[in-house]
Amino acid sequence: MTIRKILQQCFIGLFATLFVSATFSAIISKEDYGYPITDRFAATVVGTPDGFQAALPESIPFEGRSITIFPERVTPDVFFYGSKLLYSVALQDSKAPLIFLIAGTGASHNGSKSVNMAKAFYQAGFHVVSISSPTYNNFVIAASKTGVVGHAERDAEDIYRVFEMIWAELKNEIDVSSFNLTGYSLGGFNAAYVSKLDDERKSFIFDRVLLINPPVSLYNSISLLDRMTQNIPGGINNFNEFVDKLINAYTNTYNEGFDAGGGDFLYKVYQSLNLKDEELAALIGISFRISSGSLVFTSDVMADYGYIKPKGMELNRYSVLDVYNEVSLRLGFTDYYHEFFYPYYRADYPNESRDEFISAISLRSIEDYLRNTKKITVMHNADDVILEPGEIDFFPEVFGDRATIYPYGGHCGNMNYRDNVARMVASFGKAGGQQ
Amino acid sequence: MKLILCNTAVVLLLLSLGACSSGPPPQQQAADFPEPVFAAKRILPPDHADLTAVYDPWTGLNKRIYNFNYHFNKAIFLPVVRGYEAVVPSAGRTGVKNFFNNFEDLLTMLNSALQLKPNKVASSGSRVIVNSTVGVFGLFDVATAMNISRPMEDFGQTLGHWGVGQGPYLVLPLIGPSNLRDALGKLPDTYVQITVQDKVLSQPVGLSAMLLYPIDSRANTAFRYYQNGSAFEYQMVRWLYSTKRELDVKQ
Numbered sequence: 001m002t003i004r005k006i007l008q009q010c011f012i013g014l015f016a017t018l019f020v021s022a023t024f025s026a027i028i029s030k031e032d033y034g035y036p037i038t039d040r041f042a043a044t045v046v047g048t049p050d051g052f053q054a055a056l057p058e059s060i061p062f063e064g065r066s067i068t069i070f071p072e073r074v075t076p077d078v079f080f081y082g083s084k085l086l087y088s089v090a091l092q093d094s095k096a097p098l099i100f101l102i103a104g105t106g107a108s109h110n111g112s113k114s115v116n117m118a119k120a121f122y123q124a125g126f127h128v129v130s131i132s133s134p135t136y137n138n139f140v141i142a143a144s145k146t147g148v149v150g151h152a153e154r155d156a157e158d159i160y161r162v163f164e165m166i167w168a169e170l171k172n173e174i175d176v177s178s179f180n181l182t183g184y185s186l187g188g189f190n191a192a193y194v195s196k197l198d199d200e201r202k203s204f205i206f207d208r209v210l211l212i213n214p215p216v217s218l219y220n221s222i223s224l225l226d227r228m229t230q231n232i233p234g235g236i237n238n239f240n241e242f243v244d245k246l247i248n249a250y251t252n253t254y255n256e257g258f259d260a261g262g263g264d265f266l267y268k269v270y271q272s273l274n275l276k277d278e279e280l281a282a283l284i285g286i287s288f289r290i291s292s293g294s295l296v297f298t299s300d301v302m303a304d305y306g307y308i309k310p311k312g313m314e315l316n317r318y319s320v321l322d323v324y325n326e327v328s329l330r331l332g333f334t335d336y337y338h339e340f341f342y343p344y345y346r347a348d349y350p351n352e353s354r355d356e357f358i359s360a361i362s363l364r365s366i367e368d369y370l371r372n373t374k375k376i377t378v379m380h381n382a383d384d385v386i387l388e389p390g391e392i393d394f395f396p397e398v399f400g401d402r403a404t405i406y407p408y409g410g411h412c413g414n415m416n417y418r419d420n421v422a423r424m425v426a427s428f429g430k431a432g433g434q435q
Numbered sequence: 436m437k438l439i440l441c442n443t444a445v446v447l448l449l450l451s452l453g454a455c456s457s458g459p460p461p462q463q464q465a466a467d468f469p470e471p472v473f474a475a476k477r478i479l480p481p482d483h484a485d486l487t488a489v490y491d492p493w494t495g496l497n498k499r500i501y502n503f504n505y506h507f508n509k510a511i512f513l514p515v516v517r518g519y520e521a522v523v524p525s526a527g528r529t530g531v532k533n534f535f536n537n538f539e540d541l542l543t544m545l546n547s548a549l550q551l552k553p554n555k556v557a558s559s560g561s562r563v564i565v566n567s568t569v570g571v572f573g574l575f576d577v578a579t580a581m582n583i584s585r586p587m588e589d590f591g592q593t594l595g596h597w598g599v600g601q602g603p604y605l606v607l608p609l610i611g612p613s614n615l616r617d618a619l620g621k622l623p624d625t626y627v628q629i630t631v632q633d634k635v636l637s638q639p640v641g642l643s644a645m646l647l648y649p650i651d652s653r654a655n656t657a658f659r660y661y662q663n664g665s666a667f668e669y670q671m672v673r674w675l676y677s678t679k680r681e682l683d684v685k686q
Contacts, residue, residue, distance in 0.1 A: 079666070081505065081660070081661035082661070086662070106664060107664070108662070108664050132664070136664050137664045137665060137666050138662075138664065236486070237480065237483060237484075237486075239486040240484070240486055240487070240488070243678070290665070290671075291664070291665075293667075294664070294665045294666040294667055295666075297666045297667070298666045300471075301666075306469065306471045306472060307471055307472050307473060308471050308472070308473050308474075308475075309471055310465050310468030310469060310470065310471050311468065311469055311471065312468050312469070313463050313465060313467075313468045314463055315463075316462070317498075317502055318462070318495065318498050318499065318502070319462055320462075320494055320498075321666070321667055321669070321670065322485065322670060323475045323479075324667075325487065325667040325670045326475070326479055326483075326485055326486060326487075327473055327475050327478045327479065328667075329486050329487075330478050330479070330486075331473060331478065335473070339472050339473070340472065
């Protein structure tokens with residue numbers, strides 16, 4: 001080995017160290033991070049305890065609205081209540097930047113996470129327009145073109161149409177200095193594709209885009225969540241017994257007399273019940289199964305595909321849906337991808353195999369776009385429960401210092417933690433219409 | 436007493452309206468259509484128990500009342516609540532809420548006594564005494580500030596405590612999810628509340644109280660019909676309500 005070679009290696013090593021530290025500069029170390037729940041499942045379930053939350057206004061003018069997206073659409077009677085898309089706005093009085101906000105899987109425009117984000121943005125001087133996830137029942141009924149959701153590009157088109165139509169109604173009402181975009185969980189994933197679509201269509205020309213805890217591969221994340229129901233002792237058929245057991249445990253704790261009303265309720269339950277990771281995972285799995293079951297049934301009715309409801313059979317508002325509920329609770333979301341989603345779209349993508357088609361629903365498919373689009377930033381957690389081992393590395397690799405990786409927080413558990421809220425707001429720069 | 440009669444009359448009227456209006460639309464039968472990919476007989480084990488099972492033999496009627504409640508909320512109840520929130524400032528609404536909570540505490544005290552639960556009698560009793568005096572007729576919730584806990588017991592729970600089961604699930608007009616036991620339990624509770632109100636309040640105040648009570652409870656209930664994102668909202672609400680009541684009785 002020559003001196004030259006040794007020197008070369010030293011240089012490479014030095015370079016690598018420099019490079020790594022530069023790329024990874026947004027990885028937050030455990031010592032520098034005060035979020036209190038270090039168990040990833042517990043963080044996901046419990047969220048942020050009271051004393052650690054950001055100071056947000058108690059209430060803001062967060063106003064529910066509705067809009068017709070497809071005037072020609074005849075809504076099936078069983079979903080008679082869902083023909084208009086519901087969304088929320090929080091509007092500033094003077095000129096300000098606007099943030100579009102997309103909720104996570106099965107979550108609504110006015111769910112607690114969206115409300116908290118809206119409060120933080122509104123307080124910082126932004127207009128906020130909050131929409132439900134394209135996987136939310138009302139969105140599928142009122143705003144999905146095909147009714148069969150979970151397709152990255154098509155969902156992005158649906159969302160984009162909604163944004164354009166909402167903006168057409170809002171533009172006479174408010175003064176906007178720039179358009180911005182964010183979303184958490186699946187909404188973060190959606191936001192990446194919506195940003196890409198906007199670069200082609202240019203209706204908004206988003207200034208900044210923030211993705212919070214997005215999946216990398218949608219199918220991987222769904223598989224993980226599906227498998228969590230296997231943590232129910234005895235399987236899904238023991239769903240009721242498992243919930244009863246938890247409730248009993250909870251009742252006992254409750255009898256010992258702590259305040260059930262406080263915002264820290266879940267945290268206290270968690271602390272006192274001493275739930276095992278498998279039990280917490282089962283809870284996450286159940287909660288996901290309940291929303292995916294509802295989604296699958298909604299898609300089935302809207303597309304009349306014949307997945308769990310017989311094709312051609314019409315349901316109305318008085319129909320008894322118990323049997324569909326029971327079936328949907330016993331099917332995984334992965335079943336939907338294999339037996340409904342893929343067969344439904346197969347004809348449109350004749351050159352792709354099932355595996356290719358499903359695995360293409362991934363941020364890796366738009367990796368080049370994400371790598372080169374500097375306006376997009378990411379906030380994520382190293383211990384997120386919806387990522388396969390190693391998947392978190394995708395973010396620092398592709399986004400470089402535009403990715404902030406927290407050591408804890410599970411899936412979206414730290415979104416209300418004060419540091420996270422501060423970073424979330426800061427990633428949109430200074431609002432023009434400061435209050 | 437008059438109010439109960441009135442209420443009963445309204446309920447009967449609504450039930451008859453619900454039952455007679457258009458008649459249930461015909462339901463198509465799954466057997467007449469090709470089998471779906473995941474037919475129930477393929478997925479559900481033959482001897483399965485429903486995961487979200489609740490005894491609901493009156494589903495047809497319940498779903499119609501549920502639907503009526505949705506329309507009533509949308510057209511009348513929620514607009515009235517919004518008007519109330521627009522006209523009465525937040526501090527005033529808190530006062531109103533405290534005022535009615537004070538009566539609920541009184542009912543809790545009585546029902547705790549019927550269930551032989553001395554701790555709950557003590558805390559709800561102290562709440563009533565403190566809030567009715569220092570708290571000026573219950574307008575201010577001094578008891579909570581003094582860390583006196585607030586248990587909740589009603590006659591439905593008292594029946595449950597002594598072994599009466601929930602009975603069939605029942606959606607009450609205007610009120611919402613219930614079951615036969617809890618619905619019957621509302622009668623003595625309402626009777627006591629009205630009798631006491633009659634005794635302590637002058638007539639105009641008593642009348643306004645009767646008018647305000649449902650508005651106040653609706654204003655403090657976050658639930659919105661068909662806005663919970665589930666295609667199976669009816670089943671989820673039914674399951675959650677029954678589970679919650681089971682839990683309430685166990686406490």
